[in-house]
Amino acid sequence: MISRRSFALVIMTAICTVASCSAQCSVPEVVEYPAPYNGLVCDADAATKRGDNKLALDLLLKAAKTPLLEAPNVLLFGRIALAYAKLSLFKEADQYLRYDELTLFWRIGIVRCETIEHSDDEVLYRDGHLLNSDDATHMANELCGDAYRDLFDFQNDGIESFIPVAKAILRHDTIRQEIALMRAKQLRPKH
Secondary structure, three states, X not given: OOOHHHHHHHHHHHHHHHHOOOOOOOOOOOXXXXXXXXXXXXXXXXXXXXXXXXXXXXHHHHHHOOOOOOOOXXXXXXXXXXXXXXXXXXXXXXXXXXXXXXXHHXXXXXXXXXXXXXXXXXXXXXXXXXXXXXXXXXXXXHHOOHHHOOOOOOOOOOHHHHXXXXXXXXXXXXXXXXXXXXXXXXXXXXX
């Protein structure tokens, strides 16, 4: 006869196996609440560690499309860029690095969303100038909207509110450098 506690443990293990409850990883992109997103991110991290970069990329792209409640789902752009680079897809890697950079500029207030005159649509501006590119248009759809308007307004916050953004900037720079090394290695003539 199996005890209730053992039975509950078996059921939870089965549910977690089916639902991919591997969100016990400690990558910085994991969010506060349990969600399918966390399982995808952690599974992608595990795939990367195993060297299965194609699976990691597929999982990251799926996670990036998973809605998050507290913020636009832009946390994974740097990790997606790195996954593309590991597959020698540098054009796509560069695109996601640009997305990540625009997100960081938005988070620290260098880039802002502004409503287009006589419209409800929003676009990205930097230093009072419209950012007019495919990347900026794509990111305006990701970053702008009433729900996110004051998400990263640091005017009344203490210095500790900048720490997550500072860490994200450092991660972005590390990923950018790692991709540059991969590109250089691939371009280096073979003897």
